[in-house]
Amino acid sequence: MPKCTINGKEIEVKDGSTVIEAMHDQGIHVAHYCWHPGLSVAGVCRLCMVDIEGMPRVQIACNTTVTEGMKINNTSQKVKDAVKWGLDFHLINHPLDCPICDQAGECGLQDQYMEFGKYDPEMAEKKVKKHKVMDLGPTVVLDSERCILCSRCVRFTKEVSQSNELGIFNRGDHSEISTFDGQKLDNNYSLNTVDICPVGALTSKDFRFRQRAWYLKEGNSICNGCSTGCNIKTYFNKEGFFRVKPVYNKEVNGHWMCDDGRDLYKFVNRDHRYLKASHRQESGWSQILPGAAAKEVSTHVKAGGEELALVLTGQYTTEEYEKIIGIFTKDLKTKNIFHWVNNKESFEAFDNLLIRGDKNPNTKGLLQVFEKNQISKTWADLETSLKAGAIKTVVVAGPENLKFYKDLDAKVQLFSQAKKVIWLQTAKHPALEKLPINSWIIPMKSFVEKEGSFVNYKGLSQKMNKVTTIVSEALTLAEAAELMAGHQISIKPDTHILTDADRPLDQVMSEHRKKNEFVFKRGTV
Amino acid sequence: MSVVQRDGETRKWYLLGVLGGLWITGHHLIKNLFNRKQMITLNYPEEKYEYSPRFKGNHVLTVKKDGSLRCTACMLCATNCPAECIRIVASEHEDPSVEKFPISYEIDMLRCVFCGFCEEACPVDAIRLGPEWQVPGLCGDNFIYGIDRLAYRPQLKGGIQSFVDDEERHKAGI
Ligand code: SF4
Ligand code: SF4
Ligand code: SF4
Ligand code: SF4
Ligand code: FES
Numbered sequence: 001m002p003k004c005t006i007n008g009k010e011i012e013v014k015d016g017s018t019v020i021e022a023m024h025d026q027g028i029h030v031a032h033y034c035w036h037p038g039l040s041v042a043g044v045c046r047l048c049m050v051d052i053e054g055m056p057r058v059q060i061a062c063n064t065t066v067t068e069g070m071k072i073n074n075t076s077q078k079v080k081d082a083v084k085w086g087l088d089f090h091l092i093n094h095p096l097d098c099p100i101c102d103q104a105g106e107c108g109l110q111d112q113y114m115e116f117g118k119y120d121p122e123m124a125e126k127k128v129k130k131h132k133v134m135d136l137g138p139t140v141v142l143d144s145e146r147c148i149l150c151s152r153c154v155r156f157t158k159e160v161s162q163s164n165e166l167g168i169f170n171r172g173d174h175s176e177i178s179t180f181d182g183q184k185l186d187n188n189y190s191l192n193t194v195d196i197c198p199v200g201a202l203t204s205k206d207f208r209f210r211q212r213a214w215y216l217k218e219g220n221s222i223c224n225g226c227s228t229g230c231n232i233k234t235y236f237n238k239e240g241f242f243r244v245k246p247v248y249n250k251e252v253n254g255h256w257m258c259d260d261g262r263d264l265y266k267f268v269n270r271d272h273r274y275l276k277a278s279h280r281q282e283s284g285w286s287q288i289l290p291g292a293a294a295k296e297v298s299t300h301v302k303a304g305g306e307e308l309a310l311v312l313t314g315q316y317t318t319e320e321y322e323k324i325i326g327i328f329t330k331d332l333k334t335k336n337i338f339h340w341v342n343n344k345e346s347f348e349a350f351d352n353l354l355i356r357g358d359k360n361p362n363t364k365g366l367l368q369v370f371e372k373n374q375i376s377k378t379w380a381d382l383e384t385s386l387k388a389g390a391i392k393t394v395v396v397a398g399p400e401n402l403k404f405y406k407d408l409d410a411k412v413q414l415f416s417q418a419k420k421v422i423w424l425q426t427a428k429h430p431a432l433e434k435l436p437i438n439s440w441i442i443p444m445k446s447f448v449e450k451e452g453s454f455v456n457y458k459g460l461s462q463k464m465n466k467v468t469t470i471v472s473e474a475l476t477l478a479e480a481a482e483l484m485a486g487h488q489i490s491i492k493p494d495t496h497i498l499t500d501a502d503r504p505l506d507q508v509m510s511e512h513r514k515k516n517e518f519v520f521k522r523g524t525v
Numbered sequence: 526m527s528v529v530q531r532d533g534e535t536r537k538w539y540l541l542g543v544l545g546g547l548w549i550t551g552h553h554l555i556k557n558l559f560n561r562k563q564m565i566t567l568n569y570p571e572e573k574y575e576y577s578p579r580f581k582g583n584h585v586l587t588v589k590k591d592g593s594l595r596c597t598a599c600m601l602c603a604t605n606c607p608a609e610c611i612r613i614v615a616s617e618h619e620d621p622s623v624e625k626f627p628i629s630y631e632i633d634m635l636r637c638v639f640c641g642f643c644e645e646a647c648p649v650d651a652i653r654l655g656p657e658w659q660v661p662g663l664c665g666d667n668f669i670y671g672i673d674r675l676a677y678r679p680q681l682k683g684g685i686q687s688f689v690d691d692e693e694r695h696k697a698g699i
Contacts, residue, residue: 099649100598100625132622209625215600215604
């Protein structure tokens with residue numbers, strides 16, 4: 001374990017770690033573009049300059065290994081000048097696109113320019129023109145002029161997704177990122193290239209032009225797209241959710257997440273949600289408030305016993321399962337609790353990176369609660385008892401993320417054999433309109449609107465916090481269970497509708513931007 | 526409202542002050558009656574005051590040579606607006622050299638404080654505050670101005686062009 005001194009502070013680092021890693025671990029800010037903790041070292045951007053005692057010239061921190069007694073400094077004027085001129089070279093051919101560039105506000109070039117640049121450009125030459133708005137594939141758009149050729153995206157497709165679609169073509173200032181002949185950037189992880197691109201060269205088709213980065217607030221959560229349970233950051237404002245990005249977690253997802261997971265923000269938005277509870281009577285569907293509906297339903301559920309069944313999907317939090325299963329077994333005296341498994345065949349599938357076949361975030365958690373309460377009924381039991389008419393009332397905690405529940409129509413028919421169906425559901429689905437007379441659809445809160453934990457495929461329980469509230473009237477599974485059992489509960493009215501409960505820390509990292517309060521205090525919801 | 530309480534003898538002699546005030550009013554009344562040309566007040570709305578052409582009134586969205594909007598939907602004006610009264614929806618333009626443009630641009634005139642910050646924030650001279658200032662309307666809706674009104678209202682005669690010549694700038698390699 002070599003010892004070194006960084007900016008006058010003595011620290012001990014891991015064997016073989018580079019200067020930039022040592023600084024990164026210590027939280028010391030160092031300008032860089034091409035280095036990424038999840039990728040190999042390229043050393044092409046020449047921005048991570050540090051002054052090392054005994055060396056005549058400044059060195060790049062990302063490709064220099066720390067040796068015993070090394071004295072490193074990155075605050076000297078020499079380093080600042082080196083970064084400034086490095087930046088000047090990056091900007092020689094860079095277009096003046098910030099007004100229409102999606103990266104503006106979170107752009108590496110803007111940040112470093114405000115920190116090290118602020119010079120008057122001395123270039124008299126015309127800028128080299130390159131391709132703009134290039135369609136790279138189904139998810140990503142490339143603007144070659146904005147690219148600083150850091151090669152992060154190329155290394156990502158080579159090392160992480162291993163799909164090798166991207167490469168750097170031509171030479172000198174005509175170099176451009178592109179895909180090999182006729183190929184498209186089309187893999188399950190393609191949008192990670194947009195995240196790691198330090199500038200606005202790669203932009204996401206889904207997010208393009210929908211919001212400016214500074215209008216968005218952020219909140220951490222856990223992806224409910226599959227049983228890996230990637231840590232995510234959601235971006236939203238009063239108009240809804242707009243994008244999802246991965247958050248580093250060494251144990252779970254590293255630096256990445258899959259493209260499917262990035263679509264999940266869609267179904268939590270208001271237009272995809274049930275806002276009111278619906279009740280189907282002879283005369284058709286009528287709408288009431290969710291809490292009132294759950295109370296109304298309690299007259300049918302309260303009797304409980306063997307005629308009542310509960311069907312659960314693996315898409316709710318462990319805490320909710322404990323509550324609802326507790327209430328059904330103890331208060332309502334039924335052991336008819338079933339696990340609705342969507343795609344049993346592919347449950348064990350794994351693509352060796354992140355994506356798992358079990359498309360429920362909390363199957364493990366559900367099974368653990370089942371075990372704790374000694375529930376052992378199988379799906380076949382449910383089918384036979386429904387057919388025999390032994391079950392008269394079914395409460396279904398439907399899937400939040402409907403994408404992998406293709407057989408909803410068939411399931412609606414199956415449950416319709418019972419006299420009464422109470423369907424707890426977050427996102428709208430046309431199949432539910434076919435529920436029989438005496439059915440209720442009660443809106444549920446989505447995963448970003450509640451606290452709780454998901455247990456992932458390897459049994460790791462991850463806690464998630466509430467991000468915001470979208471449909472304030474919707475219930476959590478625990479609240480619905482209480483109300484259906486006829487208990488009185490008090491629900492605190494939500495005052496933070498579509499704003500985060502506690503203002504997040506200022507996300508602006510560099511000092512000079514913090515000073516620009518005028519801009520960053522704006523965009524309030 | 527503040528009330529000034531004077532102490533002492535002068536308090537008793539307010540009548541003199543009242544008479545002084547009446548004298549000024551009467552003086553102007555008689556002057557205006559016999560010398561109507563020099564009257565300072567206007568018979569609004571029949572008579573209107575001529576403001577300078579640089580007066581900052583209702584907004585104008587400028588247009589390019591072909592008549593399309595100059596605005597690139599960068600939202601800097603909306604970010605800068607202290608009244609938060611500008612609402613822009615951006616979209617992808619079919620012409621890749623334009624790339625981004627507003628499909629909707631609305632200013633809520635009743636919230637606008639005519640500070641001109643939007644004009645200053647705009648990087649492409651796409652929004653200006655013009656000399657027009659009278660805005661009658663029957664309901665709140667009439668005061669939310671969209672692109673139709675901001676760029677192409679009849680008074681603008683097909684749109685105001687910017688003095689910045691984009692073609693020249695492109696040729697110069699900017
Ligand atoms: S990449 Fe950064 S500097 Fe370049 S146009 Fe986009 S926001 Fe501006
Ligand atoms: S597209 Fe972005 S990530 Fe790829 S080389 Fe260019 S700047 Fe780097
Ligand atoms: S003049 Fe001021 S208040 Fe009115 S739209 Fe512009 S920035 Fe907003
Ligand atoms: S600042 Fe100018 S270009 Fe940007 S959105 Fe406003 S009017 Fe359009
Ligand atoms: S980060 Fe070291 S050269 Fe780019």
